[in-house]
Amino acid sequence: MSNDTFLRALRRQPVDYTPVWMMRQAGRYLPEYRATRQKAGGIQDLFANPELACEVTLQPLERFELDAAILFSDILTIPDAMGLGLYFAEGEGPKFREPVRTVAAIEKLEVLQTSKDLPYVIDAVKLIRKELNNTVPLIGFSGSPWTLATYMIEGGSTKDFARIKTMAYQNTDAMHLLLDKLADSVIDYLTAQIAAGAQAVQIFDTWGGVLSAAAYEEFSLAYMRKIVNGVKRANIEADVPVILFTKNGGLWLDDIADTACDCVGLDWTMDIGVARRAVGNKVALQGNMDPALLRANPERIRAEVGSILAAFGHGAGHVFNLGHGITPDIDPDNAKAFIDAVHELSPQYHQS
Amino acid sequence: MSNDTFLRALRRQPVDYTPVWMMRQAGRYLPEYRATRQKAGGIQDLFANPELACEVTLQPLERFELDAAILFSDILTIPDAMGLGLYFAEGEGPKFREPVRTVAAIEKLEVLQTSKDLPYVIDAVKLIRKELNNTVPLIGFSGSPWTLATYMIEGGSTKDFARIKTMAYQNTDAMHLLLDKLADSVIDYLTAQIAAGAQAVQIFDTWGGVLSAAAYEEFSLAYMRKIVNGVKRANIEADVPVILFTKNGGLWLDDIADTACDCVGLDWTMDIGVARRAVGNKVALQGNMDPALLRANPERIRAEVGSILAAFGHGAGHVFNLGHGITPDIDPDNAKAFIDAVHELSPQYHQS
Numbered sequence: 001m002s003n004d005t006f007l008r009a010l011r012r013q014p015v016d017y018t019p020v021w022m023m024r025q026a027g028r029y030l031p032e033y034r035a036t037r038q039k040a041g042g043i044q045d046l047f048a049n050p051e052l053a054c055e056v057t058l059q060p061l062e063r064f065e066l067d068a069a070i071l072f073s074d075i076l077t078i079p080d081a082m083g084l085g086l087y088f089a090e091g092e093g094p095k096f097r098e099p100v101r102t103v104a105a106i107e108k109l110e111v112l113q114t115s116k117d118l119p120y121v122i123d124a125v126k127l128i129r130k131e132l133n134n135t136v137p138l139i140g141f142s143g144s145p146w147t148l149a150t151y152m153i154e155g156g157s158t159k160d161f162a163r164i165k166t167m168a169y170q171n172t173d174a175m176h177l178l179l180d181k182l183a184d185s186v187i188d189y190l191t192a193q194i195a196a197g198a199q200a201v202q203i204f205d206t207w208g209g210v211l212s213a214a215a216y217e218e219f220s221l222a223y224m225r226k227i228v229n230g231v232k233r234a235n236i237e238a239d240v241p242v243i244l245f246t247k248n249g250g251l252w253l254d255d256i257a258d259t260a261c262d263c264v265g266l267d268w269t270m271d272i273g274v275a276r277r278a279v280g281n282k283v284a285l286q287g288n289m290d291p292a293l294l295r296a297n298p299e300r301i302r303a304e305v306g307s308i309l310a311a312f313g314h315g316a317g318h319v320f321n322l323g324h325g326i327t328p329d330i331d332p333d334n335a336k337a338f339i340d341a342v343h344e345l346s347p348q349y350h351q352s
Numbered sequence: 353m354s355n356d357t358f359l360r361a362l363r364r365q366p367v368d369y370t371p372v373w374m375m376r377q378a379g380r381y382l383p384e385y386r387a388t389r390q391k392a393g394g395i396q397d398l399f400a401n402p403e404l405a406c407e408v409t410l411q412p413l414e415r416f417e418l419d420a421a422i423l424f425s426d427i428l429t430i431p432d433a434m435g436l437g438l439y440f441a442e443g444e445g446p447k448f449r450e451p452v453r454t455v456a457a458i459e460k461l462e463v464l465q466t467s468k469d470l471p472y473v474i475d476a477v478k479l480i481r482k483e484l485n486n487t488v489p490l491i492g493f494s495g496s497p498w499t500l501a502t503y504m505i506e507g508g509s510t511k512d513f514a515r516i517k518t519m520a521y522q523n524t525d526a527m528h529l530l531l532d533k534l535a536d537s538v539i540d541y542l543t544a545q546i547a548a549g550a551q552a553v554q555i556f557d558t559w560g561g562v563l564s565a566a567a568y569e570e571f572s573l574a575y576m577r578k579i580v581n582g583v584k585r586a587n588i589e590a591d592v593p594v595i596l597f598t599k600n601g602g603l604w605l606d607d608i609a610d611t612a613c614d615c616v617g618l619d620w621t622m623d624i625g626v627a628r629r630a631v632g633n634k635v636a637l638q639g640n641m642d643p644a645l646l647r648a649n650p651e652r653i654r655a656e657v658g659s660i661l662a663a664f665g666h667g668a669g670h671v672f673n674l675g676h677g678i679t680p681d682i683d684p685d686n687a688k689a690f691i692d693a694v695h696e697l698s699p700q701y702h703q704s
Contacts, residue, residue, distance in 0.1 A: 160679065165644035169652050212642050212675075213623040214659065251602045251622055270603055271565040290564050292517035300521050307566065323564075327512060 001134045006068040010200060010241040010263050010284050012317040018309065018346035019067035020339050021139070024325030025060040026072045030332060032059050043088055047073045050123035057128050061136065063332065064339045068137050068200070071125055071193070075143035075204055078185050079152045081117040082109050092156065099155035101163065103174040112185035114192035121189075122196045129197035140198030142189050144205035144246075145182035145227075146220035152178070161210050168219055175219065183223040187230035194231070194240050202243040202265065203227060209248025216252055225259040232260065243286055247324060250275070257283045268323030273311035285312070286319040289338070294322075294330045298337035305341040314349050353486045358420040362552060362593040362615050362636050364669040370661065370698035371419035372691050373491070376677030377412040378424045382684060384411050395440055399425045402475035409480050413488065415684065416691045420489050420552070423477060423545070427495035427556055430537050431504045433469040434461050444508065451507035453515065455526040464537035466544035473541075474548045481549035492550030494541050496557035496598075497534035497579075498572035504530070513562050520571055527571065535575040539582035546583070546592050554595040554617065555579060561600025568604055577611040584612065595638055599676060602627070609635045620675030625663035637664070638671040641690070646674075646682045650689035657693040666701050 001007075005019040027033055033056050037046055046052045057072040076094050080086035085097030100106055114122065128138055151157075153164040168175045190201045208220035228242050244256055245265030256264050257279045266275055266287035275285055293304045305320070312318045320342045326335060353359075358371040379385055385408050389398055398404045409424040428446050432438035437449030452458055466474065480490055503509075505516040520527045542553045560572035580594050596608055597617030608616050609631045618627055618639035627637055645656045657672070664670045672694045678687060 161644065162647065162679075162681070165642070166647045169645055169648035209621065212620040212640075213626070215642070216621075248600060248621065251626075268564040269561065269568075269600065274565070274603075288564075290517070290567070292513065293521055295514065295518045296521035327514075329514065 001137065003067060003136045006319060007137050007199060007241065009316060009319045010243070012281065012284050014316050014352070015350055016347060017343055017350060018312075018318050018320050020320035020342040021066050021068040021070065022060070022322050022326050022335065022338075023070075025064075025066065025070065025335075026056045027326060028328035029326055029330040029335065030059055030063070043074065044086070047077070047124075048120050050120055050127050053120075053124040054127040054131055057124075058131060060335075061132075064336055065343060066136065066339060068139050069128065069132055070139040070202075071121075071128065071141060071198065073121060073124070073141070075141075075147065075206070076151055077118055077121060078112055078142070078182070078189060079148055081112055082185075084152060089156075094151060095156040096152065100152045100178065103171065106174050106178045106181075109178070109181055111181050112188055114189045118189065118192075122192055125193050125196035125198055137199040138197060139243075140190060140193030140201045142186045142201070142203055142227075144203050144208060144220060145179040145186060145223040146211075147205050147207045148182050148186075149175070149178055150207045161207070168215065179219060179223050183226045183230070186227050187234065190227070190231050191234040194235050194238055198240065200241045200243065201231065202245060205244065205246040205249065208246040213252060216246075216249070217255065220246070221252065221255060221259065224256075224261075228259050228261050243319075245286070253278055263319065265321065266323060271311055272308055272318075273313065276312055276317075281317070284317040284319060286321050288321065288323040291322045291324055291326050291330070294326065294334045294338060296334075298334065298341075301334060301337045302341040302345070305338060306345050309342070309346055309349055312349070316350070320346070353489065355419060355488045358671060359489050359551060359593065361668060361671045362595070364633065364636050366668050366704070367702055368699060369695055369702060370664075370670050370672050372672035372694040373418050373420040373422065374412070374674050374678050374687065374690075375422075377416075377418065377422065377687075378408045379678060380680035381678055381682040381687065382411055382415070384415075395426065396438070399429070399476075400472050402472055402479050405472075405476040406479045406483055409476075410483060412687075413484075416688055417695060418488065418691060420491050421480065421484055422491040422554075423473075423480065423493060423550065425473060425476070425493070427493075427499065427558070428503055429470055429473060430464055430494070430534070430541060431500055433464055434537075436504060441508075446503060447508035448504065452504045452530065455523065458526050458530045458533075461530070461533055463533050464540055466541045470541065470544075474544055477545050477548035477550055489551040490549060491595075492542060492545030492553045494538045494553070494555055494579075496555050496560060496572060497531045497538060497575040498563075499557050499559045500534050500538075501527070501530055502559045513559070520567065531571060531575050535578045535582070538579050539586065542579070542583050543586040546587050546590055550592065552593045552595065553583065554597060557596065557598040557601065560598040565604060568598075568601070569607065572598070573604065573607060573611065576608075576613075580611050580613050593636075597638070605630055615671065617673065618675060623663055624660055624670075625665065628664055628669075633669070636669040636671060638673050640673065640675040643674045643676055643678050643682070646678060646686045646690060648686075650686065650693075653686060653689045654693040654697070657690065658697050661694070661698055661701055664701070668702070672698070 005015045053072045241262035243263040244261045250270035263284040268288050268290035357367045405424045593614035595615040596613045602622035615636040620642035
């Protein structure tokens, strides 16, 4: 591969500079993405179509010197394939026509078989790998079981997580049955992405951070641990690094690092220097600039990148990223300033 | 006072049981509150009227064996008194008719004089103290400067804090000018509440947790530190305990505990045993059951209360509370189960 800096950093091997990618780097802040999407129809017409998914995956790499590509898809493909009827209501985010709200509905769900249920994702991964032509690595991904369950039970976005928490605390056995089916589905899904060519995978636990410490272990981390072990066992030869990202999970960093994952993604609330001292050489760290900084000017962005690099300090094991996805209102020039600042300011931290 | 358990716990003095109150204990989950509010008109007709504010403050104490009362008011009284025009849009939460969005608008704002600008709050505190008749202590409160500024700049609730973060990162001097005016206003406001009879005060930093570690120190904690010191200096004789509560502030617990506050409020994401080991004997801790547990049944609530008491362990310095406000959908019987469980299960942790 012409640029394997990202994979080397995930394995805490020496690199010449800190690699960088951005969560949601293929997205609405790019005019070319908006053009493709308008031509296609809706977001579902993009991610369910391997050619278009490939096209938008590659768009940010044509503009910026990114060190990794990430499959363009949606975190809710799994519940959609399970028959919940994903749709996108204007201005309201993703919704399900058939949310899962009863024990009977949970019992009826079948574990996903990616090859049969989500062939378009496999085709997209294969096509993107071919088009990338070994320039930079391709990241596959999935939502975490808890995060998927949140949307499945709530039926869409939520502020208070009332339905899923009531299920977790009142109907704990049913909750675990659902999470276990989702964990098995995610193992199959990520294994299929790896078989198709994904060179690293990330699990997005967007909503684990709304739980108490004990409930996070019980309802979210336990299932991500199962996935890490399942994916590693199914892919011993490929030895594909696994990144776990729990938004607002900083308090539980030690436990996340102990799952056997290769890298922990951090949002911006945790000082990355504090995080590095906590995890030592156990895992690499990914992150962690507040995406809101991208609304400032290039000088302020560069200063923030410099602070984060300095906080992590010298040596390997840092993948630079935002602490959450880039938002649609960002000027692409500011995204470029961010990426270029990482490349320009980081080499000093990798000299021996 | 017939029951000073709450004040003793805040000062880490021995108590017979762990005291308990609930954030938003005077609120919409109580039918008697809804009746008073419907009679009065809107929420503003309640908190701006000392008699009605007193009535709803006392309602939960008539139902439950709470160890403290908290002034019924709104966190946005200060910006309202500064002329921003607070109103409540149905289903959308608080809004301002004149949000503060320019440096000129910030420069024009005047530091609040509570006696002149918010006399109704002083009258409410006096009346509640009289009606409480020294049964349990009365808590006064204010929003933190950062949290107040959030609503003032955004004009209402927000998901991404785009406007205030852009102000903080692009127009940093103006942001600090606003926060400093607010800190001075909060010092005056809390000092006036104490002079009128408040026996403890809490600063609600609802939105400090959306910042990075460095930005939290710069834009939120620095101003809360100024307030703690200002309030303590203005009230040396009264020696009124100050509680700081930053939602999602667990990662910065050490820094919060170092402000000279008496107690740190915790949301439910942090294990209270981990928190106690971190702060040692520096401060008391308040919290921290997830209010979502109140949607479960009394047995599950009791088990969670037991886990939190056990995590804190033996000895003084724990005020039991929820990790955030009680929500309108809660059955008052479950709130009673919560309060009674704290009183029934906690004495074993206070035997010498």
